[in-house]
Amino acid sequence: MRKTKIFAGSSHPELASLIADRLGIPLAPASFRKFPNQEMTVEIGTSVRDEDVFIIQSGSAAVNDNLMELLLMVNACKMASAGRITAVLPYFPYSKQSKKKKVRSAIAAKLVAQMIGVAGVDHVITMDLHGSQMQGFFSKPVDNLLAEPTIARYIMERIPEYSSGVVVSKNVGGAKRVTSLADRLRMDFALVHRERLGGSDPDEEDSKLTLVGDVSGRVCFIVDDVIDDVHGVCEAAIHLVSCRATRVHLVGTHGILSDNALHLVEACDAISEIIVTNTYPISEEKRKMTRKLRVIDVSGVLAEAIRRTHNGESISYLFYTA
Incomplete structure (x- = not known):
């Protein structure tokens, strides 16, 4: 079976650490920085070739920076020949914009889902999407966990x-x-x-x-x-x-x-x-x-979803117990 690597973005380090501790797997090294012109760069600090990669990045107050950070991390792992990439998004950014509220407004949640897919994600794990229709925004499998x-x-x-x-x-x-x-x-x-x-x-x-x-x-x-x-x-x-x-x-x-x-x-x-x-x-x-x-704390639910995903097990159990 493929080895597992778990990376964490900078949006919610506390939750990422709780998830990693429950799994007994240390967070893999990654560095983030901004250039003077405010462009962001990401560097993965370990090999991910043919490995099962999970990237934990929730929405936060710095939503746009964190979203770009996620896209760069996914793409970096894709370019480094990761076997499978799963984005773990406890709170999906822009999820409140899941439908058109005005005639000339954007469906931002759908755009974000498409961006994540283009970056190279193979699978998405999230929790309590704002609208059930959002699962249809993705071109890749989505597990929408319940709190x-x-x-x-x-x-x-x-x-x-x-x-x-x-x-x-x-x-x-x-x-x-x-x-x-x-x-x-x-x-x-x-x-x-x-x-x-x-x-x-x-x-x-x-x-x-x-x-x-x-x-x-x-x-x-x-x-x-x-x-x-x-x-x-x-x-x-x-x-x-x-x-x-x-x-x-x-x-x-x-x-x-x-x-x-x-x-x-x-x-x-x-x-x-x-x-x-x-x-x-x-x-x-x-x-x-x-x-x-x-x-x-819902880190136990997210950690179990990661474990079951890696092992190829059903996660429907998580919809009924916690």
């Missing part, structure tokens, strides 16, 4: 009264994700619907929230795949409390949490806790903005 089993286990172990709680979607688009977690935990689900008043923009103040479901006297879990701008979820949490919910937890896979999002969560009395996974790097500076943040 749901890990999140469900956290809720069952840490929140004793979860069974009488309610899983809540903050909009219609997230209903499928919410019902899936609710079914796994055998909980009820609800929907917060934002109604425009007079054809206004849904983000403006002259819109109102309507709860579909019963949360009175129950703990609530507002669930989404990506948590970035938190204004909407804070409003939803306040509305749930006004509907007599006892406590509100904010739950998501990818904690992008741009700008002062965590500061807003800390200031929102309606939110008791924000739970995210470590697919996306959260700086120490951001973590200090709130005492409510809980980060779940």
Whole structure:
């Protein structure tokens, strides 16, 4: 069987180290630097000829630099005659742009998928793609892992009264994700619907929230795949409390949490806790903005996916357990 080499880009070294430790394989050497004109260069520091190569690179705040870094690493391994190249992208960059939102806008997620394929990737491992249609953007096989089993286990172990709680979607688009977690935990689900008043923009103040479901006297879990701008979820949490919910937890896979999002969560009395996974790097500076943040480690799921991929085993097991 081919030997394995695991490389890590500079986007999320903490997660890459956790994955490598779980596999018992040290990260292979690679160097990255920028020229004075800001062009980036990558150098692979070991032979990869005919080997099974895995490159770990998540989306991050420096999304464009990290994406270019990934493309160069893939191409460098391809040119060095790697046997197979798998890109491990815990958070797929540009995934929120997975469809046309305006007449003359780009589908950026599809473009990124095509770029990765052209660079030389043979296989992609990612987690909780923003839209299910995104798997069709790739010309190579994609394994879209789920954070749901890990999140469900956290809720069952840490929140004793979860069974009488309610899983809540903050909009219609997230209903499928919410019902899936609710079914796994055998909980009820609800929907917060934002109604425009007079054809206004849904983000403006002259819109109102309507709860579909019963949360009175129950703990609530507002669930989404990506948590970035938190204004909407804070409003939803306040509305749930006004509907007599006892406590509100904010739950998501990818904690992008741009700008002062965590500061807003800390200031929102309606939110008791924000739970995210470590697919996306959260700086120490951001973590200090709130005492409510809980980060779940999914390195075990990603490491097992790498191990099973290398050994030619099925990874469907990972969709049900964590």
